[in-house]
Amino acid sequence: MKKTGAQIIVECLKKEKVEIFFGIPGGVLLPTFDVIYDSPVKFVLCRHEQGAAHMADGYARATGKVGVCIATSGPGATNLATGLATAHMDSIPMVAFTGQVATHLVGNDAFQEADTTGVTRSITKHNFMVRDVKDLATTIAKAFYLARTGRKGPVLVDIPMDITRQTCEFRYPENIKMRSYNPVYKGYQQQMKKALDYITKSKKPVIYAGGGVISSNSSKELRAFADKLGIPVTLTLMGMGAYPADSDLFLGMLGMHGTYYANHAIQNSDLIIAIGARFDDRITGKIDEFAPKAKIVHIDIDPTSIGKNVIADLPVVGDAGEVLKELNKLIAKEKIKLNFKKWHEKIRKWKEEGPLTYKNDNKLRPQYVIEKIHEVTGGKAIISTEVGQNQMWAAQFYRYNYPRQLLTSGGLGTMGYGFPAAIGAQFAMPDKVVFDIAGDGSIQMNIQELSTAVQNKIPVKIAIMNNGCLGMVRQWQQMFFKKRYSGTCLKEGNPDFVKLAEAYGAVGIRVNTKKEVVPALKKALKINNVVVLDFRIEEEENVWPMVPSGKPIHEIMRGLA
Amino acid sequence: MKHTISVLVENQPGVLARIAGLFSARGYNITSLAVGETEIADISRMTIVVDGDNRILEQVTKQLNKLVDTLKVNDFTREKYIARDLALIKINCETKRRPELLEMVKVFRGKVIDLSPKAVIIEVVETEDKLKAIIENLRPFGIAEMSRTGTIAISRGKK
Ligand SMILES: Cc1ncc(C[n+]2csc(CCOP(=O)(O)OP(=O)(O)O)c2C)c(N)n1
Numbered sequence: 129m130k131k132t133g134a135q136i137i138v139e140c141l142k143k144e145k146v147e148i149f150f151g152i153p154g155g156v157l158l159p160t161f162d163v164i165y166d167s168p169v170k171f172v173l174c175r176h177e178q179g180a181a182h183m184a185d186g187y188a189r190a191t192g193k194v195g196v197c198i199a200t201s202g203p204g205a206t207n208l209a210t211g212l213a214t215a216h217m218d219s220i221p222m223v224a225f226t227g228q229v230a231t232h233l234v235g236n237d238a239f240q241e242a243d244t245t246g247v248t249r250s251i252t253k254h255n256f257m258v259r260d261v262k263d264l265a266t267t268i269a270k271a272f273y274l275a276r277t278g279r280k281g282p283v284l285v286d287i288p289m290d291i292t293r294q295t296c297e298f299r300y301p302e303n304i305k306m307r308s309y310n311p312v313y314k315g316y317q318q319q320m321k322k323a324l325d326y327i328t329k330s331k332k333p334v335i336y337a338g339g340g341v342i343s344s345n346s347s348k349e350l351r352a353f354a355d356k357l358g359i360p361v362t363l364t365l366m367g368m369g370a371y372p373a374d375s376d377l378f379l380g381m382l383g384m385h386g387t388y389y390a391n392h393a394i395q396n397s398d399l400i401i402a403i404g405a406r407f408d409d410r411i412t413g414k415i416d417e418f419a420p421k422a423k424i425v426h427i428d429i430d431p432t433s434i435g436k437n438v439i440a441d442l443p444v445v446g447d448a449g450e451v452l453k454e455l456n457k458l459i460a461k462e463k464i465k466l467n468f469k470k471w472h473e474k475i476r477k478w479k480e481e482g483p484l485t486y487k488n489d490n491k492l493r494p495q496y497v498i499e500k501i502h503e504v505t506g507g508k509a510i511i512s513t514e515v516g517q518n519q520m521w522a523a524q525f526y527r528y529n530y531p532r533q534l535l536t537s538g539g540l541g542t543m544g545y546g547f548p549a550a551i552g553a554q555f556a557m558p559d560k561v562v563f564d565i566a567g568d569g570s571i572q573m574n575i576q577e578l579s580t581a582v583q584n585k586i587p588v589k590i591a592i593m594n595n596g597c598l599g600m601v602r603q604w605q606q607m608f609f610k611k612r613y614s615g616t617c618l619k620e621g622n623p624d625f626v627k628l629a630e631a632y633g634a635v636g637i638r639v640n641t642k643k644e645v646v647p648a649l650k651k652a653l654k655i656n657n658v659v660v661l662d663f664r665i666e667e668e669e670n671v672w673p674m675v676p677s678g679k680p681i682h683e684i685m686r687g688l689a
Numbered sequence: 690m691k692h693t694i695s696v697l698v699e700n701q702p703g704v705l706a707r708i709a710g711l712f713s714a715r716g717y718n719i720t721s722l723a724v725g726e727t728e729i730a731d732i733s734r735m736t737i738v739v740d741g742d743n744r745i746l747e748q749v750t751k752q753l754n755k756l757v758d759t760l761k762v763n764d765f766t767r768e769k770y771i772a773r774d775l776a777l778i779k780i781n782c783e784t785k786r787r788p789e790l791l792e793m794v795k796v797f798r799g800k801v802i803d804l805s806p807k808a809v810i811i812e813v814v815e816t817e818d819k820l821k822a823i824i825e826n827l828r829p830f831g832i833a834e835m836s837r838t839g840t841i842a843i844s845r846g847k848k
Contacts, residue, residue: 245703250714254757257702274757308699308760432751435744 133261133292134159137225138167140268143300146196148172148187148555150180154200155240156227156289172555172584175576177204179548181211181224182574186549188220189535190510191556192345194275198225202240205286206247210542213251215282217539218366219343221275222282223268224252230290231259244286253281261294266301273304278311279430280343311429315446320454322442323401323425328464330399330423332471333359336382336411337448339366339538340404340428346449347371347531350403353452356459358468360475362390364405365519366538369528379475380484383411384675385520388482388684391675393475394419395682402426404448407437408539409677417680427451482673482686484524492642494518494593494665498525501563501591504649509561512536512550514570515543516600518593520671522565544573550588551581561589561653568594568622578632581658589652590660592625595667603670629660638662691720692746693772693842696735696753697727697760704758708735711756717741717749721774721839732760736772736841738817765842772842774820777802778811778827779834790830797823808833 131139137160141149148170153161164171174180177199184195195215199208205226215222229238245255254274256267264287271283327333341350347370354361354377361371362379371378380387382394394400400422405411412418415437426433426440427448434443444451458464486495498521501509511526512535513519519536528534535553537545550564564571571592581588593599596619605613626636635655639648639662652659672687698704705724712719720738727734739749746764753762765772782790787809794801794811797819803810813823817840824835 246706249703249707250710255703259702306757309757430755432748432755435747435751439744 130295131298134163136264138163141169144272149196150183151198156201159292175579177207179574179577181208182548183552185215186552187556190553194221196223200227202242205244212282214537214540214542216251219280221280223271224284226286228286228288231288248284252284255284257286261291261296269301313447313450315444315451319444332397333399334397335361335401337367337403338364338405340448341370342531344447344449349452369531369533372529373527389478391681392478397422400424406433413675413681494521495525500645502526505561510553512546512564514546514566515541516567517671518567543570548577554586554588564590566592569598582633625662634658636660640664693765694737695763699758700731700733723839723841738840769845770842772840774817776813776837780809780830781833782830
């Protein structure tokens, strides 16, 4: 039977087993939304397309499935851009649909026309404009296939309005093959043997793992690998939860706001085994002085990540999970047993010398709040973050023992990400507690989604670390610009977040002192509604430790702690 | 060092913008770029001459390979290949100097493809280096206009 383009879009969603998608309609999407009206796939109306994109992203990060969003032409599409760029930088599988003006108007500066594929070309893994209804189903199938394979990422499909009205036979391709796209999953056996060679010869190895381990669902394999050989593990922000924080071998995060001991371990190591991580500048600090004594084995699915920032002594192109499985097999087969006792001893000393800590006095400090969030949620919550100090504290002081527990914009650093991402995650995981750890600046970037959360009874908890300023920028101004707080003071303009929550039909709780923290959190957990917790934290609290930009990562400042 | 890279791509809308965008976004220097059809209808070949050290070239080829529409990337610098540029050069040459000009064109194996009272148009197909030399030699005659393709290249041997 023939179907219209609009019907085909929804049929494709069904074929892809999409449960939910997020977005906002508009003129060119009217035929599509008319079909969505009767569709079994749940549509969530957001209040801003950026929110829709981050919700799809949060859903994808929490589940590993492809997140889906939809926006109208022109402003709808440009509003998606930040969300696409955020997902692109962190390799999150997403498919975004955008409406486009009718084919005969394309290029004429028609009403609400934007060159969407042009604008999003460099912030998506790939994008398409559909020019014939006969190509629609295949194009959508390709989009899903590209999003979830290889190095994952967002794919956009731009669909002119007339295409949604035209009809053709609907046939969904069972298998997608693209002769120009063949991601490599299995590592070369030869390279993996060599990797083990490097490991057996090393005395001070460190595993440095990132988002690739989470993306490939291979934290179990990572755990087996590290524990079997006794190699300490440090994680990037994107990798948090890929290896349990409670393990003795865990070194915490590395880099700019990494731990003292992770950075020292890296700088003194003789072998770095990088797995699904890309030696970003926030990790390496001054690159010429990064891990000067170490050989580097770099495992990544994306060949462009290897040799881009640091030269790998041994590149292994492949999926982190596949490679780790194979390495574990080899280790078992060859009965490899190693002993890094001396190295462990050294690391233990660094751990004693520079523990991750903060001033635990009577003041209301954000680190304490986050530790308590950890406590009251039994360490099992899904945590999303905004960007800035709140993000770093959330990474440092909530102990992530499970993958897909921390949802944060690592690569792009998008303020306004956390709250919609939390909503997306909560839709996917109704039984989990989902917390957005926020700053008073960031939360205001997508605060309108309170409406979406309340309307859909999504009981996300927002913990605002309210310091009255754009804290992370202020910290840099304090340290490097003589406390000239230029453009970073929010306080006088901040809304009353409790009243704001109430205005949306959510619940607001203000917390002024340390002793109110636990009762407030417990109360919030009992409320089956969105709760905005306004923690009035110490205004000049800083994130420690810290490596000033451009410095080698062992020159780490430990601050007051 | 200059590298001549051949990229086979799906002939899809936007593919040229993708490649050009990749070069500009990542700050790689394109010396020239030429696009055309291949023996297969829906595959185009782009020949890109790019300047950079080995490390940059490694990234360039990897990044080109990563594009979804890319079928194959060859850095010709590592193999035997043949490369040519085409130039059309218009010279406003006085009639009395024409014999001298025509002699020069002959020496360089160029072709006169148009003659009018005021102008001579010369076609030269050569390697980039030689072309440069030819242009320098023609300059004294007064080059009025010039139009050049980028380099196109093909590997030697079977395939
Ligand atoms: C969309 C966006 N704009 C600007 C920035 C630059 N920036 C990084 S951190 C930060 C301050 C964030 O302030 P707030 O949300 O209050 O968090 P805090 O650092 O105080 O915890 C800013 C402005 C950014 N990361 N994202």
